[in-house]
Amino acid sequence: MLSNYLEKMLRLYERTDAILITDSNGYIEYSSMVSSDINNFKNAEVTGKHILEVYTSLTEDTSSIMRVLKTGQPIIDEKQIVKNCKGETLYLINSTFPIVVNKKVIGAIEASVYLDELSEEEINHINDKSIKNLYTLxxxxxxxxxxxxxxxxxxxxxxxxxxxxxxxxxxxxxxxxxxxxxxxxxxxxxxxxxxxxxxxxxxxxxxxxxxxxxxxxxxxxxxxxxxxxxxxxxxxxxxxxxxxxxxxxxxxxxxxxxxxxxxxxxxxxxxxxxxxxxxxxxxxxxxxxxxxxxxxxxxxxxxxxxLPPLRDRKEDIAILVDSFINKYNREMQRNITGISDLVKGLFDNYAWPGNVRELRNIVESAFNIAKSNTITMQDVPEYLFNSRVNKNKTDTINIGDHSLPDMIENYEKKILLTAISESKNMVDAAKKLKISRQSLQYKLNKYDIQ
Structure with a gap:
């Protein structure tokens, strides 16, 4: 499949100087200098690195690779001025296409032509576009x-x-x-x-x-x-x-x-x-x-x-967290894979008075102190533990086909998750529930709550 993409890209221009392939997150999987006249990176130098790490002047909004990965739409003959991590300034014409398998964007491939220089008018136009970096839908x-x-x-x-x-x-x-x-x-x-x-x-x-x-x-x-x-x-x-x-x-x-x-x-x-x-x-x-x-x-x-507040769109918390994790993985060169179940429960039961901005700041804060690849309760601000959400709302019970023992177990599990998510440690949670630490540990093991 990739060989077909490569053949098509090489036929785009009379002289293609470079080919670059990234995965769906923007990490480089292949880089080749097609033209022998160009002395740029070797494949081994950049493989595994993020596109924004190699070309340091680019952002998610100005990188053609990142925009194609986000939208799934190709970008043809776009002129760019980029600075790489060696400090070199390059003048390029890029054509970038998504790599799609089973209707899913799994990566992007880009063909580049290196230019000796650009006119002052072209440079000003590119700079104007880069300065804007505005949000889109x-x-x-x-x-x-x-x-x-x-x-x-x-x-x-x-x-x-x-x-x-x-x-x-x-x-x-x-x-x-x-x-x-x-x-x-x-x-x-x-x-x-x-x-x-x-x-x-x-x-x-x-x-x-x-x-x-x-x-x-x-x-x-x-x-x-x-x-x-x-x-x-x-x-x-x-x-x-x-x-x-x-x-x-x-x-x-x-x-x-x-x-x-x-x-x-x-x-x-x-x-x-x-x-x-x-x-x-x-x-x-x-x-x-x-x-x-x-x-x-x-x-x-x-x-x-x-605009609805975040507390009224709780279904968005998980996808927003994933988006912020991807963002800060690139910026901080981390490999955080997600949040723990307890943190998820904590986030779902918090009022978010600061809305999406507060959620983003909490994820960024966790990136600075997280010791593992998962954001845990130890990595989030302590003030979250002392906040109760939706105090005036009452839980509705949907009986359906469930038996009484099943419903009691589900409700007990929900209580345990809430208590743990609002506590600093096991001892604190046991005190809130007015049970011994051993009883709490038994119930956590019973419901396979880690």
Missing amino acids: DDIITSNESLLEIKNRIRKIATNNSPVLIVGETGTGKELVAQSIHSHSKRSDGPFVSQNCAAIPDTLLESILFGTAKGSYTGAEEKKGMFEVASEGTLFLDEINSMSMGMQSKILKVLEDKKVRRVGDSKEIKVDVRVVSAMNKDPVSAIEKNIIRSDLFYRLSVVQIK
């Missing part, structure tokens, strides 16, 4: 029905220019959604500019958003604001509910007039910007409490997307 990892519907909705609304308001708790991925909207829009070649409105005071925010005229205040220089910088692209305003009412009225005027006036200037400048905004408070409550102007809310929320 492929980065929204989920099996949750409501979030899958949101992904479908993003595909539909991305092609329009209507303002979008994203509502969600901290850490639910509001900027990820904003970038995805831009990446799949007709404005994707334009700039994506992001500003957290809560990060700076109103007096400074006005000059940042609208720009300044020279001499408008001591030391002021002629400077574009974010509305001008984002022209023909997308401006993402996060935490708009943190702005004062006065600042909100100025934003509203810009949206209605499609013109900005720099601080200290008398002339107005036309801008062509799609505004995507976000807030971490309930909009209706925010309007009632005069936190946000109702007219601004209606103007910004032509399309509204409400």
